[in-house]
Amino acid sequence: MKNLLLLLLLLLPLTGCLDDDDGMETLQDAELTIAFRAEYGGEPLHIQSEAYGYPTGDSLKLLLFQYYLSDLALNDGSGRRQYLLSDIDLIRWNSATDDPTQERTYTVSVPVGTYQGLTFGLGVKPTLNATDPSNFPADYVLNENEFWGPTTRYVFAKIEANAQLEEDGRYDTGLSYHMGSDSLYRGVQLDRSFTITDGSSPHLTIVVDVRNALSSNGQTLDITDPTKQAVHGGNQQVASGVWHRLSRSFRLEVN
Numbered sequence: 001m002k003n004l005l006l007l008l009l010l011l012l013p014l015t016g017c018l019d020d021d022d023g024m025e026t027l028q029d030a031e032l033t034i035a036f037r038a039e040y041g042g043e044p045l046h047i048q049s050e051a052y053g054y055p056t057g058d059s060l061k062l063l064l065f066q067y068y069l070s071d072l073a074l075n076d077g078s079g080r081r082q083y084l085l086s087d088i089d090l091i092r093w094n095s096a097t098d099d100p101t102q103e104r105t106y107t108v109s110v111p112v113g114t115y116q117g118l119t120f121g122l123g124v125k126p127t128l129n130a131t132d133p134s135n136f137p138a139d140y141v142l143n144e145n146e147f148w149g150p151t152t153r154y155v156f157a158k159i160e161a162n163a164q165l166e167e168d169g170r171y172d173t174g175l176s177y178h179m180g181s182d183s184l185y186r187g188v189q190l191d192r193s194f195t196i197t198d199g200s201s202p203h204l205t206i207v208v209d210v211r212n213a214l215s216s217n218g219q220t221l222d223i224t225d226p227t228k229q230a231v232h233g234g235n236q237q238v239a240s241g242v243w244h245r246l247s248r249s250f251r252l253e254v255n
Contacts, residue, residue, distance in 0.1 A: 029109050030196055034072075034118075035205040036091045037101040038065055044100035045210060047093050051164075051171075055215045058223060060163040061171050065210055066092035067157035067246070068141070070125035074108070075189065077116030083108055088128055090141040101205070114195045118204065122247050123156035123185040148180070152233050156180035157246065159210060163223055175223055177231045179239045186243075190252035205253040213246035 038045035
């Protein structure tokens with residue numbers, strides 16, 4: 001009996017330590033609304049209807065702006081845990097009736113607490129980029145309309161506009177940047193802390209400025225040069241510059 005009591009006393013502290021170390025976090029189902037806002041030069045982006053100035057003195061009207069993002073997730077700041085909201089999504093503005101701000105609502109099981117921000121991959125992640133659209137449902141966001149072909153794969157993002165390069169009131173120079181390849185895919189981390197509590201969550205807005213994709217950090221794409229007015233799989237030097245600037249044009253707002 002004494003030996004049994006001694007054994008139990010020795011095990012009690014050990015059992016307590018195991019409970020502390022292996023204790024499960026309390027998860028709650030949270031409906032997290034994320035808004036996606038497109039801007040041009042800090043102003044809301046209005047497709048087809050607004051004329052916007054360009055740093056070269058020219059002006060343009062946006063006709064289409066869209067991008068894929070992969071593995072959108074909450075970042076808890078520990079470097080160990082991320083909470084996936086969506087594995088792939090397509091955000092698009094292609095109509096004069098489109099609001100500059102679009103919303104998505106995601107349901108996710110997360111512990112209450114403070115988060116460091118959001119992370120995502122800009123473009124289609126390699127595992128999905130390697131999968132043909134015929135393997136997905138017809139209404140899936142990866143579809144034939146965004147698929148170049150078996151070699152070139154999916155279009156990750158599109159920027160289309162008509163530019164006025166002469167002061168004649170005519171927007172008759174087409175600009176078309178269709179970009180996509182595994183080499184362009186890159187991660188984006190948006191650091192801005194927010195807190196999820198029991199029964200409530202913040203309203204998050206991912207903002208991207210289209211002008212910055214064309215002109216920022218002392219680099220301005222020369223839209224008067226015919227060799228720099230289009231990217232459709234080729235012209236990768238232009239694509240790389242636009243893509244790099246686009247990936248750095250995102251920011252996170254918390255309300």
